[in-house]
Amino acid sequence: MTSMTGLTLSAPKERAEAAGARRSARRRAALEWIAVHSLAVAAALFFILPFVFVFLTAVMSDDQALTRDLWPRTWEWGNFATVWNTPGFLTWWRNTLLYAGLGTVLAVASSLPVAYALAKFRFRGRNLAMMLVIAMMMLPPQVVVVPMYLFWAKQLDLAGTLWPLIIPFAFGNAFTIFLLRQFLLTIPKEYTEAARIDGCGELRTLVRIVLPMAKPAIAAVALFHFFYCWNDYFGPQIYASENPAAWTLSYGLESFKGAHQTDWNLTMAATVLVMAPVIIVFFFAQKAFIEGVTLTGVKG
Amino acid sequence: MTAVHPRPASAGGPGQRARRARSALRTLGFLSPWLIGFCVFFAYPLVSTVYFSFMRYDGFAPPTWVGLKNWTYVFADYPFFWPALRNTLWLVVVMVALRVVFGLGVGLLITKIKTGAGLFRTLFYLPYLAPPVAATVAFVFLLNPGTGPVNTLLARAGLPEPGWFNDPAWSKPSLTLLALWCIGDLMVIFMAALLDVPKEQYEAAELDGAGPWQRFRHVTLPNISPIVLFAAVTGVIATMQYYTEPLVAAKVASGVIGGSGQQFEPGYPDRSTLTVPQTVYNLGFQRFDTGAASVVALVLFALAMVFTALLMRRRSGFMPAED
Numbered sequence: 001m002t003s004m005t006g007l008t009l010s011a012p013k014e015r016a017e018a019a020g021a022r023r024s025a026r027r028r029a030a031l032e033w034i035a036v037h038s039l040a041v042a043a044a045l046f047f048i049l050p051f052v053f054v055f056l057t058a059v060m061s062d063d064q065a066l067t068r069d070l071w072p073r074t075w076e077w078g079n080f081a082t083v084w085n086t087p088g089f090l091t092w093w094r095n096t097l098l099y100a101g102l103g104t105v106l107a108v109a110s111s112l113p114v115a116y117a118l119a120k121f122r123f124r125g126r127n128l129a130m131m132l133v134i135a136m137m138m139l140p141p142q143v144v145v146v147p148m149y150l151f152w153a154k155q156l157d158l159a160g161t162l163w164p165l166i167i168p169f170a171f172g173n174a175f176t177i178f179l180l181r182q183f184l185l186t187i188p189k190e191y192t193e194a195a196r197i198d199g200c201g202e203l204r205t206l207v208r209i210v211l212p213m214a215k216p217a218i219a220a221v222a223l224f225h226f227f228y229c230w231n232d233y234f235g236p237q238i239y240a241s242e243n244p245a246a247w248t249l250s251y252g253l254e255s256f257k258g259a260h261q262t263d264w265n266l267t268m269a270a271t272v273l274v275m276a277p278v279i280i281v282f283f284f285a286q287k288a289f290i291e292g293v294t295l296t297g298v299k300g
Numbered sequence: 301m302t303a304v305h306p307r308p309a310s311a312g313g314p315g316q317r318a319r320r321a322r323s324a325l326r327t328l329g330f331l332s333p334w335l336i337g338f339c340v341f342f343a344y345p346l347v348s349t350v351y352f353s354f355m356r357y358d359g360f361a362p363p364t365w366v367g368l369k370n371w372t373y374v375f376a377d378y379p380f381f382w383p384a385l386r387n388t389l390w391l392v393v394v395m396v397a398l399r400v401v402f403g404l405g406v407g408l409l410i411t412k413i414k415t416g417a418g419l420f421r422t423l424f425y426l427p428y429l430a431p432p433v434a435a436t437v438a439f440v441f442l443l444n445p446g447t448g449p450v451n452t453l454l455a456r457a458g459l460p461e462p463g464w465f466n467d468p469a470w471s472k473p474s475l476t477l478l479a480l481w482c483i484g485d486l487m488v489i490f491m492a493a494l495l496d497v498p499k500e501q502y503e504a505a506e507l508d509g510a511g512p513w514q515r516f517r518h519v520t521l522p523n524i525s526p527i528v529l530f531a532a533v534t535g536v537i538a539t540m541q542y543y544t545e546p547l548v549a550a551k552v553a554s555g556v557i558g559g560s561g562q563q564f565e566p567g568y569p570d571r572s573t574l575t576v577p578q579t580v581y582n583l584g585f586q587r588f589d590t591g592a593a594s595v596v597a598l599v600l601f602a603l604a605m606v607f608t609a610l611l612m613r614r615r616s617g618f619m620p621a622e623d
Contacts, residue, residue, distance in 0.1 A: 032412075033414060033415075036409065036412045036413055036414070037413065037414075037415060039409055040409060040413050040416075040420050043406060043409060043420075043424060044420060044423045044424070046481070047423055047424050047426065047427050047481065048423055048426070050427070050438060050439070050442055050481065051426070051427075053442055053449040054438045054441070054442070057441065057449075065447070066447065067447065068447050068452045068455075070449055070452060070453075110333035110334075110337075111333070111334070113329075113330040113331075113333070114330060114331055114333060114334040116330060117327055117330035117331050118331075121326075121327050121330070123323075123324070123327045129331070129334075131612065132338060132342075133334070134608060134611075134612060135342075135605065135608060136338065136342050138537050138604055138605070138607075138608040138611075139342070139601070139604060140540055140541040140577055140600050140601075140604055141541070142541070142543065142577040142580040142581065142597060142600060143345075143346070143349065143580075143597045143598075143600050143601045143604070144341070144342070144345035144346060144349065144597070145580065145581075145584065145597075146345075146349065146352065146580070146584045146590055146593050146594055146597065147344070147345040147348035147349055147352065148341065148345050149584075149585075150348075150359070150590075151344075151345070154359075168337065168340075168341050170333070171333045171334065171336045171337030171340065171341065172333045172334035172337045172338075177334060202326055202330070227429070230431060231431040231432055231433075233432065233433050233543075233544040233547075233548070234543055234544060234577075237581075238581075238585070249431070250431055250432070250433040250434075250544075251433075253433050253434060253437060254433055254437070254548055254551060254552070254557060255557060257437055257552050257557060258551075258557025261555060264441055264444075264447065267437060267441065268438070268441060271434045271437050271438050271441075274431055274433070274434040275429075275430050275431065275434045275435075278429045278430070278431060279426060279429055279430075282426075282429050286422070
């Protein structure tokens, strides 16, 4: 710290001054520690208290949920079972898993070769292709939803299912392509070129050399995509709302609130059950997550 | 999309031409999933949207040409367009600005924490993971004027109790609060950027006698300004698409989720949460007015592309690296 500069001086008076400076520096550091950590605790309360209140309400009795009480008088763990056994809740789970799981596998599998070509091949129109990928990535889904709905509903008769949301992922997902390309750019050319010189075709280079190196990035991208689907509300609203058998958790949660107008406790129990899987997965895959977020940001 | 070879084409014999053709085919093969996706899910619907914006079409009777009628209807007579645009602009200005400032603040805080940094980081990040519908339902509950914990605490402290999602003046601030709660993505991006600032620059500034504010102003900010810009522009683009939170908040707060016979009032309360993407849904899927929905969709498209172009111009990292 600043006091270190005083240490080289040796006259007794100056040494005493240096000790004083050191003490005041230490005091300043202690004060800063207290300030920073009180702010951190305050911020932590802001981020965590909503979860706490949601949870506390989720385990209240029906009567108590109608009051302004903050702390449950009795702990009604059965609320979670009530929600779980609501007709449809398991179907929403299954549908969400199908949409997110299948959608993610298709999106990653179809985006990887595209990202590889954009990162490693030299061809005319590559910049244009990259710009179009970014444009697709930034396109609000509402812009194209009317013709797309007509396409899926009138031509293919798939309204009331989740297939209009899953099938397009088999044809590359712009965000996934973009993120994977960002990562593939960081793989040194020497690896792919060595493989090429050894007579490896591009597809084999991709599968044998690049794929193993890209595993962490693929994990991050897959997680992102999975959560995008898991959280999607607009897509299921457009294509699945007419058929309750095709609802997802996000869409179903809203209707659950509609069916239990005054029962905040049950609605909060359902909310907890929708939030919990994501948070559990996060604790298992924290590193991949954070990596993915930074991948979106800066590397170029 | 033909392959480009380092050597000039004229030098090539028949063998090289074959190789070039093969390499072009290979490129096409790798790109093919996306090329199909681009045509079917981007180019076709965009062209189709332009077409429908000049047509009258209710989804059943064949479309008929109406010229600019849809355009004048949206801008002059459709009651939701201007309120929606105003709300979207409000959110673009206030919500994005606050999110960037707050995200930077939380990112800075994280880099300063000495004890329990990992725990704090996880706690700060968690809300970002909450599915938007669940987070919105939770916030409508937390802020509901009747039994909500927030107003309960405010009342105990003797403070005024706002109507939050049920008051037109408070509904957008409530949505902003929700957006600030989910700051995890920006926090991580800013944290990474802050840790990348060269330490020597801070030490040099400190030797020059710069205080904390001056260090932030003259060392931190210049170093992270590209990230601030990135966060702002992507925030603007995301806010153009802001759909789920305001819609779910309005539905849950109004108590009308769209059951039998109930008509949900878009933008409850008093159109204050209506956003531009919601009007596409309202026109196309509730009023079955494909033409007017296409007009709003094109307005949304133009807005999104303007900001995307801005992003691409200012951020070289977004563009293909030259190698």
